[in-house]
Amino acid sequence: MSQHPSSRVQKAREALADRLREIRKDAGISGRELAVRCGWSESKSSRIGNARTPPSDADIRAWCRACTAEDQAPDLIAANRQSAGAHVEWKRLQRAGLRRLQESTGDLYRQTKTFRVYVSDVIPGFLQTAGYASALLTSIAEFRGTPDDVSEAVAARIRRNEVLSKGRRRFSFVLEESVLRYRMCSAETMAAQLGHLLGVLDLQNVAVGIVPLSDERDMWPMPTFTIFDDKRVHADTLDAASTLTQPSQIELYARAFERLSQQAVRGAAARALIADAVASLG
Template sequence: MTSPSSSVHEARHALGRRLREIRQEAGLTGRELARRAGWHESKTSRLEHGRTPPSVADIRAWTDICDVADRTAGLIATARGIEGQYVEWRRMEQAGLTHAQESVRPLFERTRRFRTYQSWVIPGLLQTDSYTRAVLSTVSALRDVPDDIDAAVAVRMDRQRVLRSGDHRFAVLIEEWVLRTVIGDADVMAGQLRHLVTAAALPSVSLGVVPLGRPRGVGWPVESFTIYDDAQVNVELVSAHLTVTQPGEIGAYARAFTELAGIAVHGAAARSLIGTALDVLG
């Protein structure tokens, strides 16, 4: 698996190469373009090597100087798309947790095949009200975001309708230690584990648990992620939310999911691990 943000870096470098090609096609040196734009020539180099993301003003100046105004809109759209791939949680949640929960509704509605791997918490679509409240309360406290937890919980609970509607299919993989990690308190966690058994019995859901102590020749633990059809992958990093759209990178996550599924247990064996986690709670 490549670095989680590699697709963003690659996209920035690709945009920089396009800017350099436009400059070269116009017969300009980096120094001359910088002089006409009114900035230091080092900025030209940073833009062309993807070290500095270009602003809308930078792109407009670049295409005006190189006399390719017809390419301006496409380059701006590309730049905005790249910046949308890697979004810090603080920025995503600055308008509140409810807004962040609502923002993914269209993606969930149009996706037919979900593949989710969670190494941190129970996946949102399989959470109880109390468990979700405990998770979002922690998020609110850690990231200092607006406290709109009641509304955010309601949105997430409403989203779970996709489990029982349409032709959506959900393949879910969870590390066993997620079952053993107490979120909220023992009562909240016990209710969540019992709900997980019920949710796993839905016709649309396939649940796998990667057991503790299982040899990891393949299926090394990675960051939590969800693959939406074969169109995109959303990755949960400690500091940010990453959207992967490059086909090659989507394929890498799909292979990782297949490897993890190969060492997970399903059906009665998965339910047994959930039961053991409940027994540990007492």
């Protein structure tokens, strides 16, 4: 099989093949012996080991079993499944406008029971008012040069956010205090947004923690990410949206969220930080 037309996907396949070869070498067996243990032709193990043929889930399990490394199979299978869609450029996602992007996550949001959200840049989408979302999405559309469907995108986001109050879902948010200070909109719109955030603190299924700017910390600020149950992570960068499904990746982000959460203040202390941000608007 020829290389995948996407260099990003091909690199992911090559990384997986490298890991499989390392497992074989650590087991001290040759490619021929691996093929015998798996019941394959020697050419099949060579094609998989050299990233010419993407392995199936069963192939990965057989490879790991032959190398007495069954514990590594779940991560490798997840890596194999996500290789084609783990990193998707925003340009591609937003090509048809922002409304479709808001609607594309609707099923995932409805299926998830526990959300863990860390933000270091803007108010979480779940908690945005229409005014704040409009200002933010307008900025994104202008920067990326996407079709101007901001009004429709805002309406779609507000509809999507109904999961906050429908069903038995739990939400845990950790915000950097800087999020309260970044002015993505007019003072009036920002005041309304912060007022809405104060109201969210009263919801029984929502926990909000804020990491104070002035406190000493042992976990650095990092790019925004969302953990959906214990099944996947969405981590965003300027150029791409990453979907991570490997158990080790999810565990890493869950550990980071826990550390950040421990540094956050809640209740009256969180309210005081929000009130101070409102007061700073003048």
